[in-house]
Amino acid sequence: MNTISYHYDAQKITTGILHIGVGNFHRAHQQFYTNAVLEFEDQQQWGICGVCLLPSDEKTVHNLRAQNLEYSLTVCGRNGTDEVYTIGSLRELIWGVENPVAVIEKVADPSIKIITLTITEGGYNLDKETGEFILSDEKVQHDLKNPGSPSTVFGFVAEGLRRRKIKNHGGITILSCDNLQHNGNTAQRAFSAFIQAHDKDLAEWMKDHVTFPNSMVDRITPAVTAEDVIRLNQKSGMTDLAPVYCEDFAQWVIEDNFIAGRPAWEKVGVEFTEDVTAFENMKLSLLNASHTLLSYPSFLMGYRKVDLAMEDENMVEFIRNFMDIDITPLVPAPENTNLEEYKEILIERFSNHRVSDQVSRLCFDGISKFPVYIIPNLLKMIKENMDLTRPAFLVASYRHYLKYKTDDYGHSYEVAEPWLTTEDQKLIDDADSQAFLDLSCFKGADLKGSAKFVDLYTRFADHIKNIGTGPVLQSIIK
Structure with missing residues (x-):
């Protein structure tokens, strides 16, 4: 087993990406690529601020905070050799249930240039027959009526973008990393529909200030059981409350449409294209x-x-x-x-x-x-x-x-x-x-x-x- 630690100074990393949905796949995929790109000195403004929005995220938040947001990623090789990476690219972690205002303010923060999403295929709240955003959803209606205290991803992002617009903090890219065909188009349809109902002026602002690239992500990442935690720590010799493991194959293809800049992910294996x-x-x-x-x-x-x-x-x-x-x-x-x-x-x-x-x-x-x-x-x-x-x-x-x-x-x-x-x-x-x-x-x-x-x-x-x-x-x- 090979153990691979990062070599950058984590204290010098600033956050340029806000990620919503800090699950196992995100920690094995987008964090993996970003952890690698932070090794380049000119890329160290691209650390990730993670956001968890669900009550069920409490354990993940607690465990990651207990170890300074670092965790181990075991990459299981088909050739029988495993590699264990220490991931340090997660520099901040906000739990929306605990501090919703912090999520909103982070979306509005001018240092954040990209919002990435892993909210699952069903998380975009689209009607399966028509493909239209379901405005009648109870939680959506709550957020439309109470923009200052949102509970959905749409409410949090909309209020954050509204404050970003008011403060003139510039454009931003919303990058879906979910397994959906044309996931960027899907995200655009969902967020645009919510924001059109929420604030028509903001919807107009979005047209010139927010981009939604399509992307394709791939890496098999199992759920981690209590038994897996013991097994992974025994193999690595670490004491990690939140380890992740995955296969040795990884792929990320993204349409290069970032309005406010992006990491040089191509240096670490990400493929950029005009059409995904x-x-x-x-x-x-x-x-x-x-x-x-x-x-x-x-x-x-x-x-x-x-x-x-x-x-x-x-x-x-x-x-x-x-x-x-x-x-x-x-x-x-x-x-x-x-x-x-x-x-x-x-x-x-x-x-x-x-x-x-x-x-x-x-x-x-x-x-x-x-x-x-x-x-x-x-x-x-x-x-x-x-x-x-x-x-x-x-x-x-x-x-x-x-x-x-x-x-x-x-x-x-x-x-x-x-x-x-x-x-x-x-x-x-x-x-x-x-x-x-x-x-x-x-x-x-x-x-x-x-x-x-x-x-x-x-x-x-x-x-x-x-x-x-x-x-x-x-x-x-x-």
Whole structure:
């Protein structure tokens, strides 16, 4: 194991980036790249001020503050060698529940040139059918009526931008780092809609003073359990209350549209481009979609770790067929990218025993993931009259996962779906399996309009219930 400490003087680092959502992925990805770029003396104005907005963030905030905001990042190599980095790029940490005014003032601070976001796919508060911002949301309405005491990310940013405008502190870039197609466009639509309802003058100011680049992010980063904390500290010899671990692959592609400047991230491996579309389409359609394809069937088959599911030959062939037969014809490779090599690396990454990602993490929040990772290509497959076997099996598995909450071996489990509505639950509970195709994540897709899809899906739903997920998967493969 190699231990790598930073060599810059942390006390000389100033903050130029405000990041909202200090979760494991952010600490393994954006902090990793920024920690590296701070080694260059002319880049030391780009430290990160982290912002946590949820009551559930209290433990993370407490643990990081207890160790001067530093933490260890274990990068698990596919070659069997791990590297442990000490990350020092997180220079400030504000908990909005404890000090909301500090968040607002930091957004307005002229030293902050970039706001980065990891607020999850569902965090942008967009209607899954229309794509429009949901102004009627209770928390959104609270923030519109009480701009000085916000509770949502939109309220905090809007009030901070309003004060930034009043003080003439200049423009700023809002950079989404969430797994969404055209995530910058999505962020712009959400924040612009809120701010238009909040302050029309501010909305006009935003047009000339705020940019929203699209970006593509990639690094498998599992959740960290209490057992993982012990294991990681034993391996590193450290006493870290908030360690993170991840795979050795990392990628970050960003459209170079920063109105107030940016770090020279290209010095440490970030790729800048005029258009991120081909990169994000490849990643969302192959990596994220394959993760979703693997998640519910493998969980129902009793697997709780991704690498163990990848020891199942049927599962590996299922994923390979999905990538090769279903997705490759629909996804043009970005320039200088070998798609066959990319797919092979994905299989290696999923199979990495040293990462051993949780299947439950992949199952989390399917309501937000299906419209982003699965539905766009499924609609193309329906239109092109392609084989719909694998996506139909996936949707049937998702229904069984949500409805019965018992796997093939009779083990019960809890479902984590934060954006599930009351209407969704009625559709899940309905005895008619076709009712499930009206779930909020499928709205606008009209899956019922494809007789071919409906026939496959209903047969798979019946078979999974009667004989189990594993035997049905085997019948697909064989």
